[in-house]
Amino acid sequence: MFEFLLSDQNFVFSCALCLMLVLALLEGVGALIGFSLGNLIDQALPVDLDLDADVSAELVNPASGVTALLGWLCFAKLPFLVWLILALTSFSVSGYLVNATAQNLFNLLVPMYISLPLALLAMVWLTRLIGQPLARLLPKNESSAISSRSFVGKSARITIGTARRDLPAEAVLVDDFGQKHYILVAPEDDTELPAGTEVALLEKTERHFIVKALS
Incomplete structure (x- = not known):
């Protein structure tokens, strides 16, 4: 054995x-x-x-x-x-x-x-x-006391893929404490936002954040 x-x-x-x-x-x-x-x-x-939503369908x-x-x-x-x-x-x-x-x-x-x-x-x-x-x-893991809803109004940077209205992409947001949060974002209109684009978070939906590009 x-x-x-x-x-x-x-x-x-x-x-x-x-x-x-x-x-x-x-x-x-x-x-x-x-x-x-x-x-x-x-x-x-x-x-x-930030994985509160069930993103299995987006795998x-x-x-x-x-x-x-x-x-x-x-x-x-x-x-x-x-x-x-x-x-x-x-x-x-x-x-x-x-x-x-x-x-x-x-x-x-x-x-x-x-x-x-x-x-x-x-x-x-x-x-x-x-x-x-x-x-x-078991109780849900809470590694941060910051609610993802509080991210609205902050800026993030798209890291992987091109974000489209019907196809969210991954972005990273750094909060006031220097902690990174990986989220899914999609534009508010039919524009395409490639990786590296700085965006502003406008609204939190069940699966992702609606954003617009920062000029």
């Missing part, structure tokens, strides 16, 4: 499992003394992703970039430590299952260049599958 877990083909998965156990142990011990590692990490995160839009992908993975719907433990567990268990299946069927372990991509794909699917119901049971 230990030979299987510590084999070279399972090294990355063992590291992920060990990291998950250490984080869970630290959080458990911290809870006994009134200290939360998870809350500390949430407060220390330099980036707050097919390449302009949605990191925002849509992390939204689909329930990143902002869970405390970061919970999300990280879920992702690490899904990754390590998936990798072990790939190699255990190969060993039982073919009496060999799968090379890392095969097992690693398979484990990553399984991690993405499992994180989404488990994260959604888990998010309904």
Whole structure:
């Protein structure tokens, strides 16, 4: 058993499992003394992703970039430590299952260049599958006390894609405290706003901000 877990083909998965156990142990011990590692990490995160809306439908839009992908993975719907433990567990268990299946069927372990991509794909699917119901049971992650509604009237810069009325693009906004917020923006009219355009936020909709270019 230990030979299987510590084999070279399972090294990355063992590291992920060990990291998950250490984080869970630290959080458990911290809870006994009134200290939360998870809350500390949430407060220390330099980036707050504004993913209040369900952007899973916009995953097919390449302009949605990191925002849509992390939204689909329930990143902002869970405390970061919970999300990280879920992702690490899904990754390590998936990798072990790939190699255990190969060993039982073919009496060999799968090379890392095969097992690693398979484990990553399984991690993405499992994180989404488990994260959604888990998010309904746990309090929503609040990494910033600033409401996204307060962004109206501020300026941002489009970072990925070209924003169109029916195709939002990703933009970054820096608040008064120097914290970055990644948001989706679309113009108020039929103009196109390419990456690098500075825009003013006019209105917050369910999925994105309506903006206009700053001259």
